[in-house]
Amino acid sequence: MSERVQVESEPPAAVEIFGDRIDLARRFTAALGEHGEERGLIGPLEPPRLWTRHVLNSAVIAPLFSGRVGDIGSGAGLPGLVLAIARPDVEWILIEPMERRVAWLSEQAASLGLDNVEVLRSRAEDWKRGPSLDAVTARAVSALRTLVPLAAPLVRDGGELILLKGAGAAAEIDAAAKQLTKHRLTAARVEIVGEGLLTEPTRVVRATVRA
Numbered sequence: 001m002s003e004r005v006q007v008e009s010e011p012p013a014a015v016e017i018f019g020d021r022i023d024l025a026r027r028f029t030a031a032l033g034e035h036g037e038e039r040g041l042i043g044p045l046e047p048p049r050l051w052t053r054h055v056l057n058s059a060v061i062a063p064l065f066s067g068r069v070g071d072i073g074s075g076a077g078l079p080g081l082v083l084a085i086a087r088p089d090v091e092w093i094l095i096e097p098m099e100r101r102v103a104w105l106s107e108q109a110a111s112l113g114l115d116n117v118e119v120l121r122s123r124a125e126d127w128k129r130g131p132s133l134d135a136v137t138a139r140a141v142s143a144l145r146t147l148v149p150l151a152a153p154l155v156r157d158g159g160e161l162i163l164l165k166g167a168g169a170a171a172e173i174d175a176a177a178k179q180l181t182k183h184r185l186t187a188a189r190v191e192i193v194g195e196g197l198l199t200e201p202t203r204v205v206r207a208t209v210r211a
Contacts, residue, residue, distance in 0.1 A: 007033035007047045013197050014051060017059050017086065024085045024112050029055050031108065032076060039104060041076035054078050057164070057202050058139060060194035062086035064162050064204070067134030068093065070154050072124045073141040075101050079164060081108055083137070084117045091116050093133070097123045124150040131156050131209070139164040144205060145176035152183035157211035161185065162204055169203045184210045 007030065018025045033050050036042035046054065058079030065087060071080030074094035084092040094109075094117060096102050102121045109117040136151040136159075144163065151161050165172060169190045173180070180188050188207035195201045 005033055005037070005047050008049055008051045011051050011056065013056060016197065017056060017062075021085050021088070024114075025055065025059070025082070028077070028081060028085060028108060028112060031111075035104075036076060040100060041104060052199065055082055056194075056198055057200070058082040059086045060198060060202050061137075061162065061164065061204055064193070064206075065090050065135055065137075067091070068132070070095055070124075070127075070133045070136045070151075072136060072138040072147070072151055074105055074119075075140075077105055077108060079137060079139045081105065081112075081114070081117070084109070084114050085112065088114075088116050091118075093118045093120055095120050095122055095124055095127070097121060124154065127154050129154075131159075133159060135160045135162050137162050137164065143175070144169075144172035145179050148176055148179040148183055148185065152185060152209055155209045157209060159209050161207045161209070163206075165190070165203050165205050167203070169205050173205060180207065186210050 015022050029050055033047045037044055059082045062083050068091045070093045072095050074080040074096040080092055080094040094105050102119055105119045131153060133154050136154050138147060141147055173188050185207040191204050191206055193202045
């Protein structure tokens, strides 16, 4: 690893969150820390907080998923690859339009032996498979009012949007009221995941699609 890249030491919570998958999580985090900036995946300030701010922030929501899940704008693999490591029993479709990011996602999925991952080079709005997913997730993609029209059409009746959001999550729900109604999303709410486990728990916006 380059001497200029100082990746955050692994927090104790990592083993609790990943369990027997921790070695794969370590390999992915090390690779992202070493190559992420040069490949345009993360900024120069991120390696010293890579575990806390990115990997564990993503991984802690793994228990919320089942079935077939799409990750819109997978980018560096946050949350999609991290969730695929944590939940090998779930099928993950990583939807990413940028070729260099698709290359990274494909390389990492192969290197880590993640046979529960499909990397799809596409924009969400070009999805051709209809409302077939059990859930869609996304992290740091766009405001909820913009994201809902992209994500909801991919999800089956009774499926969910489970979107990682920041401190303004509740305000985003209010601002997206029109889009939530138009796309038949119900029970939109903010949930806090990882309290007592992470220094900064993860916020998700959850909502159910109803036909």
